[in-house]
Amino acid sequence: xxxxxxxEKRFSGNPVLKGVDLTVAEGAVTALIGPxxxxxxxxxxCANLLEIPDGGAVxxxxxxxxxxxxxxxxxxxxxxxxxRTGMIFQNFQLFPHRRVIENVMEGLVTVQKWPKERAxxxxxxxxxxxxxxxKAEAWPATLSGGQQQRVxxxxxxxxxxxxxxxxxxxxxxxxxxxxxxVDVLRALASEGATMLMATHDLRLARSVASxxxxxxxxxxxxxxxxxTIFSAPAEPRTVRFVRSLGA
Amino acid sequence: xxxxxxxxxxxxxxxxxxxxxxxxxxxxxxFILGLAVGLLVAVVRLFAPKPLVWVASFYVWIIxxxxxxxxxxxxFYGLPSAGILIDAFPAALIGFTxxxxxxxxxxxxxxxxxxxxxxxxxxxSIGMTTRQAMGRTILPQAxxxxxxxxGNSFISLVKDTSxxxxxxxxxxxxxxxxIVAVTYEPLILYIEAALIYLAFSSxxxxxxxxxxxxxxxxxxxxxxxx
Numbered sequence: 001x002x003x004x005x006x007x008e009k010r011f012s013g014n015p016v017l018k019g020v021d022l023t024v025a026e027g028a029v030t031a032l033i034g035p036x037x038x039x040x041x042x043x044x045x046c047a048n049l050l051e052i053p054d055g056g057a058v059x060x061x062x063x064x065x066x067x068x069x070x071x072x073x074x075x076x077x078x079x080x081x082x083x084r085t086g087m088i089f090q091n092f093q094l095f096p097h098r099r100v101i102e103n104v105m106e107g108l109v110t111v112q113k114w115p116k117e118r119a120x121x122x123x124x125x126x127x128x129x130x131x132x133x134x135k136a137e138a139w140p141a142t143l144s145g146g147q148q149q150r151v152x153x154x155x156x157x158x159x160x161x162x163x164x165x166x167x168x169x170x171x172x173x174x175x176x177x178x179x180x181x182v183d184v185l186r187a188l189a190s191e192g193a194t195m196l197m198a199t200h201d202l203r204l205a206r207s208v209a210s211x212x213x214x215x216x217x218x219x220x221x222x223x224x225x226x227x228t229i230f231s232a233p234a235e236p237r238t239v240r241f242v243r244s245l246g247a
Numbered sequence: 248x249x250x251x252x253x254x255x256x257x258x259x260x261x262x263x264x265x266x267x268x269x270x271x272x273x274x275x276x277x278f279i280l281g282l283a284v285g286l287l288v289a290v291v292r293l294f295a296p297k298p299l300v301w302v303a304s305f306y307v308w309i310i311x312x313x314x315x316x317x318x319x320x321x322x323f324y325g326l327p328s329a330g331i332l333i334d335a336f337p338a339a340l341i342g343f344t345x346x347x348x349x350x351x352x353x354x355x356x357x358x359x360x361x362x363x364x365x366x367x368x369x370x371x372s373i374g375m376t377t378r379q380a381m382g383r384t385i386l387p388q389a390x391x392x393x394x395x396x397x398g399n400s401f402i403s404l405v406k407d408t409s410x411x412x413x414x415x416x417x418x419x420x421x422x423x424x425x426i427v428a429v430t431y432e433p434l435i436l437y438i439e440a441a442l443i444y445l446a447f448s449s450x451x452x453x454x455x456x457x458x459x460x461x462x463x464x465x466x467x468x469x470x471x472x473x
Contacts, residue, residue, distance in 0.1 A: 050368055079374060087372035093365045097387050097465045107373035110383055141466040155373065165372075 001026060001059070002163050002194060007046050008055035009039075009218075016042050018218040019056065024163070024211075027192040031199055031209035031226070035241060038215040040198040044165050047196060048085040049078050060084045061162050083111065086156030090168040092148040094140040094155070101127065101136040104154045112159055119158075126154035130184050146177030150184055157188075164188070166197035170204055182207060202245055206230060214238045251435050258426050258436060262419055266443055269336070269418035274405045277340050281347025281404075282397075288352035289359060290381075303352075310349035316410050318342050323414040339411040343404065351400055358393035359385060391462040398455035402448045409444070419443060 002024040009017040017039045024030045032040040045051040047058060053067040058081060065073050065081055094103050104123035108114040114122075127133045130150040132143070140148055149169060156164055169185065170178035178201065186208050189195060199205055205212055206226050213223035214233070222235045233239050291303040310318070323338040333341065362385050370380035412421035423440040427433045 048372060050371060075376070079376065082371065083374040085372070087368075089365060089369065089372075091365065093363075093369035095366070095369065095384055097391070106383070107375075110379055111374040139465045159374065 001061070002047075002196070003059040004043070004047060004056065005059070006056035007043060007053050007058070009042055009046060009051060009053050016218050017046065017053070020215075020218070020220055022196075022213060022220065022223075024194060024196050026194055028211055029189045029193075029195040029197070029209045030211045030213060031197050031205040032213050032215055033199065033205060033229075033241070033245075034215035034221075039218040040215045041167055043215070044087075044167050044196060044198050047163065048082050048087055048165055049073075050087075052078075083159065084162045086159065086161035086164045088149070088152050088156050088164065088166040088169045091172050092140075092145070092152045094148055094152055096140050098140075099136070100132065100138050100140060100143070100151050103140065103151055104158050107155065107159045122158060123154070126157055127151070129187075130154045131180075144177060145173045146180040149173065149177075149181045153181075153184055153188070157193075162194060164193055164195045166195060166199070168198055168200065170199070170201045178204075200245075202230070214241060216241070251432075254430060254432055254435055255439050258423075258430075258439065261426065262422050262436075262440060262443055265417055265422035266419035266447065269411070269416055270405070270408050271447070273336070273339055273343065273408050273411060273416070273418065274401070277343035278347055278401050278404055280340070280344040282351055282355075284344060284348025285351030285355050288348060289355035292352070292356055293359060306345075307349045307352060310345055315342065315346050315407060316413060318346065319410060319414050335411070335415045338414060339408070339416050343408065343411075346407075347400060347404060351397060354393050354396045354400065355389070358389035361392050362388050387462075391459075394455065394459050394462060398452070398459075401455075402451055405447055405451065406444055 004020060004022045007017050007020045007022075008015070020039070020043055022030070022043070032043060034040050042051055046053045047060075049058070049065075052072060054069045055067055057064055057066045059065075060081060061084065063081055063084065065077055067073070094100075095106065098106065101120065101123050104126055105116070105119040108119035108122060109116060124133065124136065127136055130153050132147050132150050132154075135143060135147060135151070140151065143151065153169075166185070170181050173181060182201070182204050185195070185197075185204065189208050189210075195208075197204070197209070209226050211223065212226045212229040214221045214229060214235075214237075216237055222229065222233060222238045229238065230242055233242055288303045288307065291299050295303075319339060319342040322333060322342050323335060326333060366384055366388065367380055370384040375383070408418060409420035411418050412424060415421075420440055423436045427436045430436070
């Protein structure tokens with residue numbers, strides 16, 4: 001179980017998250033939707049502590065960390081929690097100075113201390129799974145955006161994280177390249193990966209998520225099954241937002 | 248054979264010897280040590296608590312704000328009055344190291360900050376510690392950015408080592424001065440010294456572009472814009 005409880009975050013005094021509660025069931029995919037500045041990216045980044053919450057708790061499996069304004073968790077605690085997560089970024093953020101396969105091996109070799117040969121095998125498997133095995137020895141700069149994002153997915157999957165965070169994974173891609181990425185994420189979801197994603201991409205949210213939460217002004221306004229949220233939302237604010245998406 | 252060529256040939260070995268025994272080792276050693284100082288100062292200025300940042304900034308301010316020749320004189324001729332006696336070569340080494348450290352710290356700082364925050368986050372997202380992220384993700388990319396300006400610093404340094412002649416280090420330029428003192432042929436000897444410096448820096452320039460190719464092989468944003 002992945003549980004975010006009462007997450008608060010302020011940026012230079014301005015509250016961005018006002019006590020958000022969110023539970024992601026094992027094997028489920030939750031999509032965070034909401035206008036720009038609603039706090040969905042920040043919430044995602046609080047889950048792997050790229051942002052340290054000012055209050056609340058983050059719980060991933062049997063590890064629970066509590067936060068308060070005065071207390072920063074120790075580096076060891078941060079790393080322990082973070083190593084249970086993998087993250088996919090809007091603009092891929094592959095390591096440009098490492099070949100594709102090295103990007104996928106990096107976490108296994110440097111962080112998990114796997115022997116190189118074993119890491120290479122796992123990396124090759126993952127690259128095959130996301131359909132870019134033939135690019136293993138290429139430099140990231142020579143790949144299309146869709147290919148780069150698929151490599152980034154393989155990199156995030158390599159250490160078998162309990163939770164995969166996707167921050168607008170298709171927003172930097174043309175529709176047809178976004179399609180490739182959506183396909184890969186859908187396959188992952190059907191294999192039982194636990195994911196939390198922030199997205200503007202209706203197709204992504206509809207076809208991959210099993211649960212949708214609508215955020216506005218740092219609060220969850222409404223959550224539920226995708227059909228409910230997109231077709232029959234209860235809250236007026238959700239209605240307005242979903243209409244603006246052209247759903 | 249004309250006299251000037253004869254003189255050039257007979258003085259060539261003493262000059263080159265001064266270059267190979269003193270100029271080159273002084274340049275290489277002080278550059279390596281200076282880079283270490285520069286990296287340390289850059290990291291301190293970017294990441295350390297305020298008081299350490301002030302110390303580092305103070306060091307850069309002093310070194311960059313005063314002439315190198317004056318710094319060498321303070322170390323070699325000045326410090327003995329305070330009871331600190333340093334031989335000529337180590338004095339020069341200290342002076343050049345401090346100088347390289349101050350200038351390259353700015354280059355390294357700029358190169359480190361040129362790597363996007365997203366790269367740090369990508370490294371953190373796969374569980375790296377700050378040290379691992381720095382060593383495996385940020386530094387290698389920053390090195391590529393820093394190479395051209397660092398090459399500049401190194402070539403300047405090779406030529407600046409001639410200042411060590413003023414604190415009695417028998418390097419290339421001092422050898423030339425000595426021979427001039429007996430032959431009274433300053434034009435020929437100083438041109439010869441200049442040519443040897445030119446040869447040294449040409450080799451270094453070639454080495455630099457090889458390094459740039461090596462570090463730039465992954466392509467991307469720094470590729471030539473057509």
